[in-house]
Amino acid sequence: MRRRLIIVFLLPLVLVVTVLGGAFAWSAARSVQQEFYAEQLGDLAYFTTSARQSLLSGSSDAFDGEADRYRSLYGTRIVVVDRTGRPWAPDDAERVIESEEVAAQIALALSGRRGELPQDVLPWQFSDLSLVEPVFDGGDVIGAVVMSASVEVPRAEIVRQWLLTAAVVLAVIGAGLFIVFRLAGWVLRPLRRLDGAMEAIERGDMDARIADETGPAELHHMILMFNRMADEIERVVSRQQEFALNASHELRNPLNALLLRVEVLATDIGEVGAADVEKIREEGARMTRILDTLLGFARRGGQHAAVADVDLTTLVRRRAAAWQEVAARRDVRFVTDGDATVRTLTDAAIVESALDAVLDNAVKFSPDGGRIDVSAVRTAEGCRISVRDRGPGLEPGELDQATDRFWRSSRDQNTPGSGLGLAIASDLLRSVGGRVSVEGAEGGGLRVCFDLPDEERR
The missing domain is CATH 1.10.287.130 (Signal transduction histidine kinase, dimerisation/phosphotransfer (DHp) domain)
Incomplete structure (x- = not known):
């Protein structure tokens, strides 16, 4: 129950926190990327104005100085191309515009059109950024500015925020797990005490109670x-x-x-x-x-029997002999067989009383001149006493009810008795760890078996 309760409480919490954490992580990644794009576009606008002045004057000295300082600070290369697409200094300008993608952007800018801004992508898809801005003079395109920026810094920032988000999600899940464990313990504590009290009462401790203020x-x-x-x-x-x-x-x-x-x-x-x-x-x-x-x-409240070493074979023969005189009035005879010696630790008086109840039924329902087989044998599970008569027996659907109190078959309503014999035998055997089973016998009649644990199994 504790596991199920924890799953019921914890699973929705994990799902909600994970979804919220994922949404926040994606939003943080988009925010970092958009902020990076905005900064690059602002800087590109500044260098576009400076490039226009350099292109009109025909000298790139001033522009090159600013571009070098900017590159040394941020690691971003800025190149100016004239209206023919030929790059100006610096010397490695060819490396900046050598890719086909950048060349296509330059051609688009020299035609007077701006390229589209890059789309937000996942951090592992976030590659180096290349932006191209056309340079206008009185409505004419006189060149373009190419900016090639590294995304290592924003990518590292995205990873840092994602790790921080993951840490927060794990911390929330851990806190939720702690709270759920405490809550489950608080809710289940009275149920455990209730279970313990019921077990104590079953063992005979009738004073077992639970404090009313326990639990919710x-x-x-x-x-x-x-x-x-x-x-x-x-x-x-x-x-x-x-x-x-x-x-x-x-x-x-x-x-x-x-x-x-x-x-x-x-x-x-x-x-x-x-x-x-x-x-x-x-x-x-x-x-x-x-x-x-x-x-x-x-x-003792019926909880502990007077256990002793008992030979069930001797006990069975002794009780069969005691009932022989009663059975002889109707010419019913007892036949005892089984193992020579079947010893176990049990209460002899209880087993005798239970056996007497079954023998009484066997004699009562046996036909005149009938035979009752009584045996004691050792089985794989323990010891077994079996009593088989040749009476009318019971229907298959009635066998499970045979040990119920006051139950009698509809065919035996006129036979003297109260229907308590097998019920008493079952209660007596249960008090010493045994059980009673009732089954139909081949050829007619009924077989009642006592299953008792042997000394090694007790």
Whole structure:
């Protein structure tokens, strides 16, 4: 955004300053040239009067003296030609009039007509100037004066003014660049602070706010609305954390009481129901871990999970075995495969809870006597847990909505459930850096995949 803002402000400034500088440079060049032409024409008029007197007297001594002094001062040669076109002294007069252009101008002057003044040109096209003025006596042309002037001095003046103009243009552009950078910084500073505050809130820092007086007045309202929104978010999150804390605390007491009764019951039934009691103990311990995770989320704002080294293959087999008894009521069986060991750094309770939500759906929508494949494998991107059922599946257009809260396919409206299973699994996986994907399976059914980063990628 800073680059675009600088371009928007700076490009018109550069164009305007460059155009104005170019116009001024051309005007300065024309002014120097016209001033030079005017000076030469004035001097030529003076020497035309002196030449008329010399031609009438037949002696060039006085004229030659003035011409020599003028040449020594300005480096400009002045030659007089008579009505036949023959040059008078100085001795190098032939060199002055040897060009065809000058000869044509002399012929035009001896016919009684003046040549046209030179046109304004660019400095590198500005060549030595030759002017020819006819000398009249009573309406008759008795000769002409030829002036050959060097343009080094006016050309150097034009270059000097052009360099000065370029320096001024660059200075203005530099000043404009400095001002635009400061202006862009002033305008974007509150936006950067706004971006930083939003990132801080995303990380869980609910106290992040922006000073209302920051930046231009046009952004004050937006900053004020952001602060109000942050206050409301902080209140909502605080209420959610309080609810989670209260719920996890209140659920812990009946869960402990239930587990205590199971232990008492285990002493009465002996070896007969020992296996079932052990399963109840495992589920009770898992529920305790879930409550601990919920309590930790509530205390930390859900920003950091209890990361540990977890074998996903063992976790998958354990959860499939836990759901086997529920699935067996409809003759649905679990088949676990995949890699022998898939280890990663994650929160086991979160992954178990997310997997339970998916397994619940798989059992619910599997046909009687069906099969559910559960696997854990290592991929190029990390680790993947896959659950594939043989149920009715979803239409291609419905797959993207499967993880939305309370969404259910129109074909499953009569099936018990709230449409929260995949949404909860997606939220849980996202909290540990994973994601949930839903896709149709070949041969029918649905495949739900958990993608988790491995320990090297975290």
